[in-house]
Amino acid sequence: MWMLLAASLLVSGFDRRVALFLLLVATVWAGYSGVLQPAGVGVMAVLAIMALLLHRYRQIGAVAVGAELGLLFIAINLLSHFAPGFNNLRVLDQVRVGEMSAPFSMYYNFDKALLPFVFLAIIPSLFATRPLRHAQRRHWLLLIVSLPVLLLLATVAGGLKIEMHFPQWFGQFFLANLFFVSLAEEALFRGYLQRRLSQLIGPLAGLLASAVLFGISHLAGGALLVGFATVAGVIYGLAWMWSGRLWVATLFHFALNLLHLLFFTYPAYRP
Template sequence: MWILLALALLTLSFNKKIAVGLLLVTSVWAGWLGVIDLRVAGGIILLAAISLTGYTLPQRPAIQRTIECLLVMLAVALTLHLMPGFHNPKILDLVKAGPESAPFTLYFNFDKALTPFVLLICTGSLFVRETPPPRPLWQWLVLLLTVPALLWLAVLLGGLKIEPHWPQWLLPFALANLFFVALAEEALFRGYLQQRLAGFMHPAVALVIQALIFGSVHLAGGLLLVIFASLAGVIYGLAWMWSGRLWVSVLFHFALNICHLLLFTYPMSVRQ
């Protein structure tokens, strides 16, 4: 079922009808397994109907803003697991990546995975916007190097330790992290928020604001995590801004998380 949901998300960027069809099949399967209840199933059918009819927001500005605001609130609630009716299965329970790593729990989040479907109604350029001027290769290489540099900074600040490992649960972690975490968060913070902000302010200011908001979402993990996430938000935001492609920022996000898991204490040092 989860692979089918991942395929729906992968397809969403280039064929919305197939993606919605896959989502409907996945939802039936999820309902049968008890991952979602009837409230969610009804909402997904409505969402699918809106998507398949080619619905666009009304031209009247007041109505347009109201509907878009409601949709964004729904996307935020899905991302933060605030919507009722979801029973996301626990895949890993208090496992440790290594002896110096703190235990963590992994869920497969059906609710968070719906975020890109909702936001695509708000903006058709969620995945691909107008292609910006090409950047020199050396700038991309520098941006790529900021991924390990940020992790090294976390080590210097005492939040992480070097601890290479290859956990047996790498594949389910990668599936969940790529499609049900990185894609959902990039759709909300870069594909939607940064794009909307850049529409009425300088792109650099939009970049900083979305990064700070992205960092603040991680406040429960402490100040160090907020700083770390904010800096990561700058990296992902630059990847999106330079490429105009959401999947580029998703891959940067995923690469940082995988490097974190494989080479450092995950999610943090056990003494934190």
């Protein structure tokens, strides 16, 4: 089921019909296995109705705005796990990847994985659009180098320690973090928010505003995490701004998380 869900997300930027078919099969499977409960089916039905209304009446301003705001409201609830009817699978329960790492749990989140589909309904060109700015090779190189530099700065600040590991559940982490975390969050913060804010207040202000909102979304982790998540949001935002490709921003997001897991205390330092 989870591989089907990931496959639907993988092809959603290339062939929407195939993606929706795979999503439908994954949804039926999720209902059969208990991951998706009746209330969750209702949430998905409301999403489908709003998406159809937006597609049908996109040229009618009031209907389009209302449908978009409704989809955004549900998307935020999916991101925060407030939407009812989703019994997400807990893959890891309070494990410690290393002696200095804090214990953490990991889930396969069906609700959060729906975000790219929600924003694809709002913005058909979610996965590929014209870059807002063009960058040279040296700019891309600096952006790539900024990923390990940010983690090293977090180490200097005391939030992390260098601790190398390759856990046996690496494959599960790869699947969950790439598709159900990185892609989902980038669909919201870069594919939707940064694009809309850039249209309203300009590319640079849109970049910074979406990065700040991304940092605030990590408020539960404390002020230090909010600060570093904001800087990370700038990195992901530049990747999106320079490429116009949602997957480019997603791969930067995933690369930072992967470096974090492999070479530093994960998710934080706690001896």
